[in-house]
Amino acid sequence: MRLILAPMEGVIDATMRALLTDLGGIDRCVTEFVRVSQQLLPPRVFRRLCPELDSGGCTPAGVPVYVQLLGGQPSPMADNAARCAELGAPGIDLNFGCPAKTVNKSDGGAILLQEPERVGSIVAAVRRAVPAVIPVTAKIRLGFEDRSQFLDNVLAIAAAGASEIAIHARTRRDGYQPPAWWDEIARAVAQTSLPIVANGEIWSPEDARRCQLASQCQDLMLGRGALRRPDLPRLVRASLGGAPAEPMAWIDIAALLQHFFHSKRAQCEPRHAAGPVKQWLGYLRHYYPEAGLLFAGIKRLIDPVAVSAALDAHLATLQAGRDRPAAA
Known part of the structure; x- marks a missing residue:
């Protein structure tokens, strides 16, 4: 195959x-x-x-x-x-x-x-x-x-x-x-x-x-x-192949999004940098509910600095939640 x-x-x-x-x-x-x-x-x-x-x-x-x-x-x-x-x-x-x-x-x-x-x-x-x-x-x-x-x-x-x-x-x-x-x-x-x-x-x-x-x-x-x-x-x-793998968690997808945005930011004019990440979120939200929430939070943002800050904050929140000890 x-x-x-x-x-x-x-x-x-x-x-x-x-x-x-x-x-x-x-x-x-x-x-x-x-x-x-x-x-x-x-x-x-x-x-x-x-x-x-x-x-x-x-x-x-x-x-x-x-x-x-x-x-x-x-x-x-x-x-x-x-x-x-x-x-x-x-x-x-x-x-x-x-x-x-x-x-x-x-x-x-x-x-x-x-x-x-x-x-x-x-x-x-x-x-x-x-x-x-x-x-x-x-x-x-x-x-x-x-x-x-x-x-x-x-x-x-x-x-x-x-x-x-x-x-x-x-x-x-x-x-x-x-x-x-x-x-x-x-x-x-x-x-x-x-x-x-x-x-x-x-x-x-x-x-x-x-x-x-x-x-x-x-x-x-x-x-x-x-x-x-x-x-x-x-x-x-x-x-x-007979050996199912574990799907990626949203936190890992969020890290990919962050990397993708910074790659695009280095390639595009500032006013175009946010477009590709919003477009990808439009696809991701069909499978990951979190993508829809993130899209809603950045869909009106154009300034790449503001978009970057929003993505960084989103990922930091996810990482903090993962690192937080479970309740006894």
């Missing part, structure tokens, strides 16, 4: 990848998408979204990071994939799954699933453009409006020479509304020998097991679940 950290635009960046992979359980990451139109992008664009390129293409924990490209034309996608390879990307991922309307209107993401032949042409062009040792993977959904062309896309990608496919078990019309139709992925598994990774609605180790059984996939991709529960990859791996 492999566990892959999903690409999430504006959320899972290099800082988050470093933090989550350091907790263990993740075998690979994929960057936020690099938007490809008609031109060959300069190296700085790839390094901005994948600073790991300057560190052997891996996070500080040693987990490889594939660069994801999004675009609708084979030749520019191939040229930019070749540049990624030259810069040291350990793998190239192609985005055929983004449901965002602005992306789809610009000839990118899930809208391409309406044209399996073009999807195959893009994959084939990229495959020819990069050395054979570099994997070329694709991420898709079950379809755009419906599932009628699902297998056509899977077979086109396989025939074009891709290394594997990650399948988000919903159509673009479904968006992110539950359920994820894991059993639909099993149809693809039955039609191709290409490795397939199942994605969607995996919030717990129990969900991971159900997804494996329904999809007939051993490999899983985790996205929002890993943001709500940062130790989810480690818990899934431990549980499916």
